[in-house]
Amino acid sequence: MSVVTEAMRQEILSLLPRYPHKRSALLPALHVVQREQGWIPPEAMEEVAALFDLRPVEVMEVVSFYTMYNRAPVGRHHLQVCRNIACALRGARKLTRHLSGKLGVPLGGTTPDGRFTLTEVECLGSCGTAPMLQCNDDYHENLTVERLDEILSNLP
């Protein structure tokens, strides 16, 4: 059984004509894998490498260079709190402490039920609506501890 399914393979192949050189579609291809799998398993790196005529180590190097690619499974909701200056000035640390306490996990940790992973990230370009966090694809801005509780309680 391959990790990169036929549907994923077709989607990746459909990206190639956008570029004069195939390799340019590598980052988008890895986004496809992560969207479907939640992370980039080692077997997927090998299969993607084969699709791009690359050595697996070349794909591995790319995966480890970029922070968005998860090299291990993460929780269903990946809470990424911005720790940079604009958010820090407006109380980001309070949010991480609250989340860490409420979920019972340290930074970088995943809850035992696999629902939440909590991490800190650098500036997400939302400094005018700080403090903020990204949960999977979505930004949550102008956060307070109360707003945060509300958001968590609305997540499946």
Added chain:
Amino acid sequence: MPAEKYLSGNFDRPGSETIDGYIALGGYQSARKALESMTPEALVELVKESGLRGRGGAGFPTGMKWSFMPKAGKDDRPRYIACNADESEPGTFKDRAIMEHDPHQLIEGLILGGWAMQAKAAYIYIRGEYVRPARILEKAIQEAYAKGFLGQKVMGKDFAFDVVLHRGAGAYICGEETGLMESLEGKKGMPRKKPPFPANYGLWGMPTTVNNVETFCHVVHIVGRGVEWFRGIGSEKSKGSTLFGVSGHVARPGLYELPLGTTAREIIFEHAGGIANGRELKAFIPGGSSTKPLPASLVDVKMDHDDLAAAGSALGTAGLIVMDDTTCMVRASKVIAHFYRHESCGQCTQCREGTAWLDKLIGRIENGSGMMRDLDVLLDVANQMEGVTICALSDAAAWPVQGVLRHWKDEFARHIQEGKCPFPDSFEI
């Protein structure tokens, strides 16, 4: 009379993110005008005359950059535009607003750049975390193809031009123009040695010009309204308006479109509502985390290239980060130093080692375990990181440290002498 908001005018207008909405508001007329009545050379000349300078951080004259592209006829290799939508400089959030609220303004700007430089395609490199803006922009690009504004015959003319949206995957260094190109080629975003410069050897080894999202948007209005109009806004060597992004301890953080040369005082106290919670202004970082912080006493500085340079800082990305009188400047420096350490790509020794040292030294001063001689070491390390590396990340890490030591060395000394942070009410990290 308050200056007109030409860049963000559509932001609050419902429907302006759709192509029909944008056209109803007068959109795509500049592109049509250029394609119908201007030669590519005339368009480059117009942008030169306008005095437009890039909005990505370095303020390089846009028309001059465009004129570096090899002349068609002499060099028939395909040429490309790379639109920088990586927006990862802490304190900066303007390009996201453009892409979310007025994506066709950017597409129109790209068509103009494409015509001026006779490019085959523009690749928009958008930071991977911007999922929502990417969705909105992708939809807008599809609409533009459907209307015949992109593709084989742009607006019916004998001009083929594609726009491709490409998502990054989390790395500040991919905002550096050659790191961006490496990343777009499917590799690690490690900046390239220059020369060769992108105009000769860019994306896939072809002639390439890199500009910021906002830069392209200004061109739409320069073509539409003329050079005289544009040169009438802003100050002597910094023309036009910009989207000032105000963050930190102000009552109303957000984006404010104002002429370059508006004072920091006016932006902070009139537009952003002053300092929040009745506190006093202590410091402000004028243009994103790479620019040197300035003390409240300099709040009358004009926010343009010349005046900020004279004040010992820079306009950068116009992301103004405001700090009140509770703020510990050592702690603020620690947050920023940690960022650069995390983002250094590691190719250059001075940057890799230097960013690690800055973070370590500031970290131990911040937690009260620093020594007096750390202060000299800190400045030495910062000074040795400048002007010696492949890209400017190293300088960008050094500048805020130099700036903070110039104005707040005493605060660093107090941390060391008292063995703890003397600002009990400061923000936490």
